[in-house]
Amino acid sequence: MERNVTQIALFAALIAALGLVPQLTLAFGVPITAQSLGVMLCGTVLGAWRGGLAALLFVGLVALGLPLLAGGRGGLGVFAGPTMGFVIGFPIAAFATGLITQRLRALPVGWAAGLGAILGGIVVLYAFGVVGMSIVLNKTLGEAFLLVAAFLPGDAIKAVLAGLITAALARARPGSVLSRA
């Protein structure tokens, strides 16, 4: 169906736009880029398959040389550098986020999305990210984890926001949160 393709493509564009609009700081005056939040939202709003494909499309275009990562970064160099695990993990994290959001039907959408974002957008994503970093920097997994631990609080805030945003979208446009359709 055409709508699947356009939703996947346009959400990939949304992830890119969230990294390129400088005015989007998120919480309490701390400038956190909204991009990884966009990856979580792919999952919470579009669900596991479409969300995962949207993130995959996004990552694929970055690999092709488009400056879609926050700050206008991109190209194959990203996949050879220390953050490669995170970038490669985007699609799987979005998929996991969507899967959990969908499975937690019994919970209100905000809570389901928030939990999905934590388990998918943080636990799964960081698993990939830490492995990637340990390879590139030649450190043990534990050491690599220490290096990225500083970003956990920011990402925890993003997971909470993913829940709030998904809940607000469900109110603004009932039926548009496809992970619950």
Place this chain on the structure above:
Amino acid sequence: MISLSSPVKTRAHSWPAGAKLMALCVATVALFGLQHIVPLGLCFVAVLALYAAPGPVFLRAGLARLWGLWPFVAVLILWHWATGDLAQGVALGFRMATAVGLANLVTMTTRLSDMMAVVMWLCTPLGRHRRAIGLAMALVIRFTPIFVLKGQGLALAWRARSARRPGWRVIVPFMALALDDADHVAEALRARGGLGNL
């Protein structure tokens, strides 16, 4: 939207993209087989020479892309200096910069259209889905700048009523607009014959 391939024309621009990507894979695997500071340092110098060959504009662009690695280089140097193993830290820094430099070299010398052709070729086993993939890529490229403008517009609408920087709330209408646009484009596609069975 402008891709990251360099406008400075090099001989590498005319080499087939698939071959460059294969060479990159082989080179990176070989690179990760090296351990010591001297061979890795030589590799890094070799990569710099490759960047310098097409001229100063190309070199500066390439170095600008490597600059983002400096916090990680700093971490490596400090870490290994603290563990009394500085040579290894520097060696790892060389390895990282060389790997990233080689990868970016391929990106800078390959046109987006050539890269997309490789992707489409890799997708041949997917048969009829190929058309959808090609379309999806084009849609992302078309809509990212549009969404950036809409995002800036929403940020402006926020600042028209608040002295504070836009908060997370702005993302809600942003997503609603994206979903609406997805519906409109789907409609336009169907009006032009649709994508068949997907």
Place this chain on the structure above:
Amino acid sequence: MLCLADVSLRIDGRDILDGISFQTSARRVGVVGRNGSGKTTLARIIAGLVVPTKGTVRLSGIDVAKDRRAALREVGILFQNPDHQIIFPTVIEEVSFGLSQLGCSKAETQMRAEEILARFGRSPWRDAAIHVLSQGQRQLVCLMSVLAMKPRLIILDEPFAGLDIPTAMHLSRVLDGIEAQLLHITHDPEVLRDYDHVIWIDAGRVAQDGPATTLLPAYQTHMAQIGDADDLAQLTG
């Protein structure tokens, strides 16, 4: 009193606006010009949302770009497309936003929001979802959100764009009744017929500045001449 002194905006080497100067305390002010002449950018600069590369905009003595807190009490802006400016899912939340950002207490915010809805006879809209409203109704919600903040100057950026004739007439009647000073940006001189002071912007500069009665006919004649010349090669962008 709105004062623009030598306002210029240069982006990437291009002069979007060049040396715009005028002042006015007329109750109804119009800004006309072709699409791409810079009038929308000018609207944003007067609202204090874009900082000019040169020059200042002062409203009642306040520099709107520098002193945002004071500016928000003085000037409001209605953008062209309500879908690009409505942030909240329900009418009451959208109308309340500006009030809470001005520092009103929860009680005062609620009171003033409901007051503006009542003033327009739209109290039943209180908990309505934005997405069930028509384009014209959404534009009204945006207007109410701005009016609730009681600014002295309201900038209207092509507010009738895309509205059908009856809706445009309704909105026009609503705007006529507003006490605040209105600055109406448009490419269509017809809507400015009863206005006091009009400024004509052409290619980023002030082409003419005067009473509507003399300026608008001159503008219309000039536009018709360009139209007759039949030269689509003249891109305004």
